[in-house]
Amino acid sequence: MSTTSHEPNMVLVNEEFDVVGTRPIRHDGVDKVTGRALYGADHDTVGMLHGSILRSPHAHARIVSIDTSKAEALTGVFAVVTGQDLPETNAGTMVDTGGGNVDLKYLRENILARDKALYRGHAVAAVAASSLHIANEAAALIEVEYEVLEYVGSALDGMKKDAPLLHDDLKTNELGEKTDEPSNVATHFQFSKGDLEKGFEEADVAVEREFENVTVHQGYLEPQVATALWNEDGRLHIWCSTQGSFVVRGACSKILDLPVSQIRVVPMEIGGGFGGKLDVYQEPVAALLSKKTGRAVKIVMTRADVFEGTGPAPASHIKVKIGAKKDGTITAAQAYLAYEAGAFPGSPVGAAGMTVFAAYDVENIVVDGYDVVVNKPKSAAYRAPGAPNAAFAAEQVIDEIARALEIDPIDFRLQNAAKEGTRRVDGPAYPRIGCVEVLEAMKNHPHYKSPIEGPNRGRGVGIGFWFNIGFPSSCTIMVNDDGTVNLVEGSTDIGGTRASIAMQAAEVLGIAAEDVCPTVVDTDSIGYTSFTAGSRTTFATGWAAYEAANDIKRQMIERAAKIWEVDADAVEFENGVFKSENGSTLSMNFKELAGKLGATGGPIVGRAAVNPRHAGGSFAGNIVDVEVDPETGKVEILRFTVVQDAGKAIHPSYVEGQMQGGSVQGIGWALNEEYYMDDQGRMANTSLLDYRMPTSLDVPMIDTVIVEVANPGHPYGVRGVGEANIIPTTPTIANAIHDATGLRMQRLPMNPGAIMEAAWNQRK
């Protein structure tokens, strides 16, 4: 590790506010530094049973029979369930759980396998018992007879003509048309603009390369956990660790065939998610066990369950070709993206297609994307899902062309940068975006201006784009008579969003962030709120808080007018003070007026529900210096700078935190992380010892620059910041390794073995 000097973190502010842009202590902070915050596993109820899930030891196998009699006979066992306990479903029944349209058959079969186990770790049966130890013992007593089948280990294998089929009923959607032949290719789509052939004819230089991304995991520290109580009155209560309580409600409703009104989901504090806690896994299983036993049932995943049973980020095979003129103009770009969906359709290849060339204004582009099922856990979202794989390819080819043309890699990107009005290959034209500003901040940074010296050292740069999403959010605010407010919302707080949401309300009301008490509540207690994902929470739920605060402001103005006996139009509210005139000057601050509400008409409650559309994408860039040990191939990160457009940083410390966290996940993805698959399609490294995520000793300080190019689609100009930051990291490190060694790394991770192999191949 290194302790190189670093620049202090910078914020390039575009507009000043009173509360927005400051750094108060987060509202849930004390609970989280004292151990009092209650996470999913900390929830207990009276008479609770413990569940254990039996998982398939095979990557692909037909389930011939399941004998649960020995497990049921064990003292302390209360119930056993299998896939037969879920309703049977015909393929092609599409349902919307709130997380997008999915095939109900696949949704159910991922919860508990029915006829086939489609990956090692696929849940096959589950037990509820009086203790976890007994539940685990009982699960081991369940006898499953399998007929082991040939497995599909990669997208390219799955696409072969004679590949074993995962699903007999899956037929390719080929450019929008359903085909007749069963296949592992769920979808082939194409995005295009301009004339690709003409574009490459105009190019003086063209580079085409192929890249491999392996399977990695989100790596949240808290394993999935859920407790379910299916009450005698028919209502199902679920306490769980989730990024979206309403999505859990929606999914359980469909899976269990129960109306949403009969389900209450209580989001406990969440121990990380990064996209991996959007899907349900053990929630419906705990519910089935609760129904059978009449008791609450808690199921906590082990770390191995998390690796083998929950969504990894997919491996992919990508080809990218880019052409440019001598003057540095990119004339054409082409990408072939084959992504592993895991056992069921739904890889993030679409998002990869949207983002692969999104940082560039290129006239002629064709992108082909393939969503391919393979015998691995169903892939789940992971921070800008799909985009890092594509960027690993595209940003290296961009680097190679800049080198070939002898143009500075930032200047080359600036020359071709996407701007307001640039049309992306998937259709939309950009509103105001910060691609140029991010690149300029990189170019002007002392890190980029400093020399990189010494043997085996090199520097890389890269940039990435994420579109972000809006989606519905609700918020309620109650005024207390001491001038504080209680704010109720439904967004899981995964990294400081109670603060960033409360601050937007405080700004409207002219009160301090500390005078807002935010609470995240269950699905019975707040209007529909979509998940904490897609970089949307500070943007959309923050906007709901802004509107709810404006609702309060309007009602407070009416109340002041009533007290003063003036027209509401004659009352002004500025900097937390209500003002008017009726001969003499009238003035009350927010606190004074709040104290009079009880006697002047009763309490004031503000509310809002929003569904904002213009999330405004975010760009992020990296500058990274590395040293590559020529003897061992080990890559050391000497210096790391991340630049991102936040639109407006509501709480800059937590924006920096997102940028630093995304960067270090990117470092792990680049250098260490990988599912090692054995020759039977089984993951061989299912512990945090062997699946090695970065430790504090592996990384330096991560310097940040927050760029603020206001999003015209938000009252404070917010752009979500959760995701874009991870996109540029793997290619930037690859570009730095190339700068240091001349090696062009086309497969992740770039661990010592891979570097040494590339070095030997180069010498041949």
Add this chain to the structure above:
Amino acid sequence: MPRKTQVQATINGEPMDFLCEPRQSLLEILRDIIGLTGTKEGCNDGNCGACTVILDGRVVTSCLVLGVEVEGCEITTIEGIAIGHTLHPIQQAFLENAALQCGVCTPGFIVASKALLDENPNPTEEEIRFWLANNLCRCTGYDKIVRAVQAAAATLQETTA
């Protein structure tokens, strides 16, 4: 079900006794028997550090200690770090430096940092990073955690000077 053993230990300065199956870990005892759920489980095999406690002055992952082993021992958990009604300077520094995001690894980091600063009141950045390499954090990238420990060390130096 295996017979339970009675164990006596001092937890956060308070003498306690509990009944424990031979197969139960100290982590299970703290969380499920005593109800101190601030100590978290992330892996149950000693690799993530979320269950870090101080056992007779040593930093240990409580998932790798059996409950029956702690007879007569002194244990400090996250619930024992604050001084009465006042946060410990390390806890305060974590808040002021925004050194947590989801917060699930935070108890382990704070307990480990307490043990570090007890032993080495003025650690270098590298010493902090080396010591805390037993604890995984997936959210922060460690930058703000390292800075929080540096800030806490400075505060503690001032108050003892």
